[in-house]
Amino acid sequence: xxxxxxxxxxxxxxxxxxxxxxxxxxxxxxxxxxxxxxxxxxxxxxxxxxxxxxxxxxxxxxxxxxxxxxxxxxxxxxxxxxxxxxxxxxxxxxxxxxxxxxxxxxxxxxxxxxxxxxxxxxxxxxxxxxxxxxxxxxxxxxxxxxxxxxxxxxxxxxxxxxxxxxxxxxxxxxxxxxxxxxxxxxxxxxxxxxxxxxxxxxxxxxxxxxxxxxxxxxxxxxxxxxxxxxxxxx
Numbered sequence: 001x002x003x004x005x006x007x008x009x010x011x012x013x014x015x016x017x018x019x020x021x022x023x024x025x026x027x028x029x030x031x032x033x034x035x036x037x038x039x040x041x042x043x044x045x046x047x048x049x050x051x052x053x054x055x056x057x058x059x060x061x062x063x064x065x066x067x068x069x070x071x072x073x074x075x076x077x078x079x080x081x082x083x084x085x086x087x088x089x090x091x092x093x094x095x096x097x098x099x100x101x102x103x104x105x106x107x108x109x110x111x112x113x114x115x116x117x118x119x120x121x122x123x124x125x126x127x128x129x130x131x132x133x134x135x136x137x138x139x140x141x142x143x144x145x146x147x148x149x150x151x152x153x154x155x156x157x158x159x160x161x162x163x164x165x166x167x168x169x170x171x172x173x174x175x176x177x178x179x180x181x182x183x184x185x186x187x188x189x190x191x192x193x194x195x196x197x198x199x200x201x202x203x204x205x206x207x208x209x210x211x212x213x214x215x216x217x218x219x220x221x222x223x224x225x226x227x228x229x230x231x232x233x234x
Contacts, residue, residue: 006048009056013157017149026142030129039132041068042075047128049077053117059154060120060217061162061208064170067127070135078123080190081113094190094199099222102203108224119220124150126173148173155182160215162208166190166199183211 004011004018017023033040042049065079069089074082080092088096088111096107113123126147131137151174154161161182165171167189177184187202188194209219 004048005045005052007052007055010048010051013056013153014149017146022142022145026146029138029141033131041070041130041132042077046075046077050079050117050123050125053078053114054120054122056153058120059122059158059161060212061164061220062122062124062151062154063164064151064166064174065123065125066167066169067125067136067138068130070130070133070137072132075130077128078113078117079125080111081123082111084110084112086111090192091190091195094192094195098190098200098202099205101200102205103222105205105223106225110224113224115224116220116222119222121220122154126169144173151177158182160212160217162211164204164208166204167194183208 006014030040063079068075068077069082073086074089076083080095082088082092088109092111093107099105100107113121117123124147127136127138127141127143128147129138129143151163155177159181163174163177163182163184165174165184165186170189171186174184185202185204185207187204188198190199205220205222212219
């Protein structure tokens with residue numbers, strides 16, 4: 001891929017991966033889609049945002065999503081997160097409801113999770129791009145293999161990482177994570193279609209911080225109130 005903006009600690013671990021045939025094919029696919037005037041989300045400079053906002057050595061928690069939001073001005077390279085000023089989608093609203101129920105943290109009106117990145121949370125989607133209004137349109141193009149590699153690197157080179165796997169797809173993708181080295185939290189997906197089947201009440205956030213504390217790792221500050229709230233009413 002050309003002109004990749006990638007933080008150095010990740011770049012040195014992924015350089016070989018970017019030179020593999022499947023990544024070259026993926027790059028060519030994205031280039032050809034843009035030549036057809038198709039609109040791709042997130043913008044090119046934000047595809048690898050998760051890695052640029054959370055250095056490899058800082059990763060304490062991984063929250064695994066599926067593919068990016070497919071509406072305008074939503075996706076910015078972080079799973080479940082949206083840009084400030086954009087209405088939080090239903091799954092993210094449910095995440096905030098559980099956060100408040102679990103830890104008493106007030107729900108923000110915005111949906112920007114960048115502050116979690118600065119706390120060591122890698123907000124990783126399984127697929128890193130999508131065509132406008134076409135969910136899963138970039139499935140099976142190579143991103144899944146790339147993000148499998150990310151999980152493998154974290155699994156092998158780090159210890160005591162919390163992997164939060166919401167929903168069947170995330171749990172299948174993370175099936176190989178070594179639970180002797182890491183802590184895996186699973187539950188149904190926060191989507192409105194499944195949140196009432198075990199996501200609500202699963203307490204992933206307090207479980208995460210309890211584990212980190214037990215491992216003598218600084219807990220995650222999950223409050224988002226320092227980010228300015230959007231001005232438009234919801």
